[in-house]
Amino acid sequence: MAVFRVARIDLHTEKVTEEVYKDDVLKKFLGGRGLGSYLALKEIPKGIDPLSPSNRLYIFAGPLSAMANLSTSRVTVVTKSPLTGSLTHSNAGGNFAYWLRKSGYDGLIIEGAAEDPVYIVVKDGDVAIKPAKHLWGKWTGATIKALLRENGFPEEEKAAGAAVIGPAGENLVKIAGIRMSDYERFAGRGGVGAVMGSKKLKGILVWGTRDLLKDVKDRAKFIAESTKLAQRLMSGPTAKALHIYGTNLLTAVINSLGAYPVRNFETGHAEEADKLTGEYIKKNYVVETHACMMCPIACTQHVMVKSGPYKFVGKAKYEYENTWALGANVGLFDPEADLRLQKLANELGFDTISLGNTLAAAVELAKKGKLKLDVDWGDAGALADLVIRTANRSDIGDDLAEGDYRLSLKYGDPSVFRGSRGQGLPAYDPRALKGFALSYFTANRGGDHLEAYSPTWEVLGVPEKVDPLCETPECIEKQARIVIYAQHLMALTDSVTYCKFATLDHEGIFEKDLAYLFNLAYDWDVTPEDMLAIGERIFNVERLFHVKEGKWVKDELNPHFRNPIPTGPAKGHSAAKMFDEGIKIYYKLRGWVDGKPTYDVLKRLGLEEFQYLL
C-alpha cells in the first residue's frame, strides 16, 4: 500500500495539520501534478484573486519520487496562476523532492498569508515557521545560503532541500518562479513565485532521515529492478547526448529545422545563432556537468563567464530554453551577454521563458512606436536594465511585471503576445514542428511545451516517427493521437514523479515500466493502460478547473501562427491547417465538446463528483 503524507500549513494561523492520502486516492491521481490538481479543483474557491490569501500552493513530490535512480527527484507546484488566472503546474528537478520526502512529508500545502515575511523549516516531521524579514529583498542564491546557515547546515545546496523566491516573487511579478536547490532549478512557469510572495513566504527548507523504501514490499527486488531500468535508460542515444551537451544540444538542431523562434517569433531561423549553440558554449563556458538527485542522465551544464563586460561571480546553470528566451527571442546573439542575463534572471527569481517573452513583446511594442522605450533587438545593456526594473516593479518595469499578455493589451496591440491561455510560448515555432500546433494550444497551463513535447516524435522518432511538416489527413490524425498519448504520459511524469528526459529514447521509462514499478513497490495491480488512464484523468481535472473558472476552456490558435514563416528551412509553412483540422479530431478522440469534457468522459474516468461543473 502507498501512503502519501501532506503537511497543510496555514501561514495566517500558523496551524499545521497532517493529512494522509492512501491507495483509494493515489491510484486515481498519484501525487505531484495529479493530486495537486485534484485538490486544487476541490479546494480553491471559484473566482478568487490568485494573489489573495485564499489561494493555495501545492508543493508535491510523488509516490515514487527519490526512490529509484531513474531521475525521480522532481517536484511539482500547483496553484491558481496570477499570470493566466486559472490552474497552473510547474515542475522542478534538483534535490527538493528528495529532501522533502526524507523530511517525513511527500507534499506541502501552503494556505493563508503571513503578516510579515517568514520561512518554513521542515526537519524530520517537525514544521517550524520562522521570521524572514532580514531575508526580504535578498537574491535567490544568497537566500538559500542563509536558510542553510541559519539552520545548522553547511552552505552547500546539496546539504538540504530549499525552495525560495527572489525580489521578483516578493514584488508579485506575475512571471516570477520558485528557485529550488540544487542548483538554480526552477518551478518557473505560471508565476508560482508571485503566489509564494503574496503569502510573504520567502523560502522553505526541508531535510530529514526517513527511510523512503520503508513501505516497499521487497526492497532488494525493487532496487535490483529499478537499477536494471536505469541501465536500459542510459543505453539510449538521447540520454547519452543530453549528458554530454545538456538541453542546449537543441539550438543547432531546432535552428536547422527552421523551428528556432527569433525576435518574438518573427521567423524560425537565425544564421547568427552559432555562438548560442550547445557546441560553442560547451567549448567556451561550461565548467562542470551536474545532475538532479537520483538521476543517471545528469544533463545539467554549469557555465562561468570569467572576464569581459558580461562576467559574473560564480557559476550559472544554463539551458536551451533560457538561452533562447534571453538570446534569439530578444535578438541577442552574444553568448556572454545571454549567459549573464540568465544568471541575473535566476538570481532575481524569474521564469526565464516568460521573461524572454515579455522583453520581446516590449521591444516589439517599442519598435512599433506603441511603447515609449529606448530599446532595440539585442541591446544587452537596455535588456538587463529592464530585467532589474521588472523585478523591482520600478517605472516601466511595473508594466512588464504583469507579463507579456497584459503588457500587449495595455499598449493596445494584443498581436505582439505570442502565447496561449495568457502565457508566452517556449523555444519552438509551431509552424515548423506542427505537433506543437496542437500541443501548445491544447496545453492546460497555456504557453507550454511540456504537456506534450512534440520533438519527441517529430525529431527523435519516439514512440513513432512523424514528419514535422506533413499535413495530410493521415498525418493530422496521427499528430492528434500522439499529442493525446503524450499529454497523458507527461501528466504521469509530473505525478509519479520522474523527469521527462527519461521519455526521449525508446529505451526510456514509459507506462509499462511505471505499472511494473508501482506493482512492485506497493503491491498494486495496475496495468499500463491503467497508468495512462490516470494521466487522462489528471488532464481532464485540469481542464475542469478552466470550466469552473469559465476561462480558457476552448482551445484557440494564436493568430500570429496563421501567418507563414517568412524565412529559413520551413519558409511558407503555417500552423493553421494542423490546428484547424487537428483540433476537431483531437476533441473527438477525447470525447470533448469545444474544449469541455462531457459527462460520459467524467463517468468513464470516475470523476462524477465534478459533474456539477458541466
Added chain:
Amino acid sequence: MKIWVRYLATLYDLMGTMRDVLEVPDGSTVMDLIKAIDEKYGGRLSREILDGGRLKDEYNILVNGRAIDYLAGLGTRLKDGDEVVFLPPVGGGL
C-alpha cells in the same frame, strides 16, 4: 557546386568543426557528399554514421531542414547552395 555542411554535437567533436563547405560535381547525392567529406577527413564520417552503406538508425541528415527520410534517403540529389546538416545520434533518428 558548393554545398554548405554542418556537423552537430558529437559529430562536431569528431570532425573538429561545425561549419564546412564542400565542392562536389553537379548531380551529386548525399552519399556522394559523404564520400567527398571522407576524402577530406580520412573516412572519419562514414566510419561513424554508416553501417554497410546504410545510415545507422540513430543518425539522421537534413537537407535544407528536411530529414532525408522524407526525401530520397542517401540518394537525395543536391543542388548548388544546399545546406546539409549531420545530426547527432539521438532517439530513434528523425
